[in-house]
Amino acid sequence: MVSRSDIALAHSLADAARDEICPLFRTILDSEAKTDASPVTIADRNAEAAMRKLIEAECSADGIHGEEFGLKEGKSARQWVLDPIDGTTAFLAGRPIFGTLIALLEDGFPVLGVIDQPILGERWVGMAGQGTTFNGQPVKARLCPKLGQATIATTGPHYFSVEQGDRFMALAGQTDHKRMVMGGDCYNYAALASGHIDIVAEAGLKLHDFAALVPVVEGAGGFMSDWHGDPLHADSDGTVLALGDPARLEDVLGIISAA
Structure with missing residues (x-):
């Protein structure tokens, strides 16, 4: 506690x-x-x-x-x-x-x-x-009725492998990608918790990069996991997904976790 x-x-x-x-x-x-x-x-x-x-x-x-x-x-x-x-x-x-x-x-x-x-x-x-x-x-994260209305963010494409980049772009293509945010590191997750961004997806993160983000996002009503939908913890694989509206989880995982 x-x-x-x-x-x-x-x-x-x-x-x-x-x-x-x-x-x-x-x-x-x-x-x-x-x-x-x-x-x-x-x-x-x-x-x-x-x-x-x-x-x-x-x-x-x-x-x-x-x-x-x-x-x-x-x-x-x-x-x-x-x-x-x-x-x-x-x-x-x-x-x-x-x-x-x-x-x-x-x-x-x-x-x-x-x-x-x-x-x-x-x-x-x-x-x-x-x-x-x-x-x-x-503060509260905002609702997102449809994936096509979502604003998505990531720090930068160079943090993805080729395969991860393809998955991210597949997800971004189903969002309001004209408002996609590039850059921002942890600030994107703070903005999500305050209701300004809907999805953050990243890869290659270490424990010090994501541990603090989880209680902030989830305490605002959002959801965080790896790209398989599993909870983040000390031994996670470095893929990170944050959603302001947990109702979009199935939609997002169906795209980003695809083999």
Whole structure:
């Protein structure tokens, strides 16, 4: 169960990351390429270091899984999952559509999630069994009566294999694809939770990329799974599907999960 102290800590983590990120936004920063060719900056590392320090001080028995500094094994069934800047490319480009992702997992499943956009001062918080809030106020994903009316989003086609790209385009072709959103990383899921996007489909995501998204989307009345319709957890295959209206699940899975 998520406690008040867990929620308070999650907010403190997001605040600490903001303090490290905001002064460096739209400054001239060097970046390095990680093993997967994605960029990393001092802002990523400083923000994660600040969050890890707080967790170790307040929840020393919990594990930590961070994008930049890896895994710290815990002694409990709980694990904090951190992505200090999800969308470092957008951060480097001076575009405020990146976010800090904070999740708490219990037995491998996300029970608490935060999407924080530090530059705009926007924060979505979701947790198991409770509604999602945006800056403290309840938000809801929107209904989508027909797949052809849906707005679909993804971060970019280069994250798909050829086969996955074909499946995504088959799905996009059945939506209102003239309003398709490209780019956005975690911000697309936040927009879905607030009722502005209907479907997000991605592949190649790691635990730190998607763990925080699940409680936020589902707490807003939406649905998240892999491309087979199975719940997302620590051992998921990296394919991710988010729907604002769960009623469209059968339609979407019938296309994107096709062999």
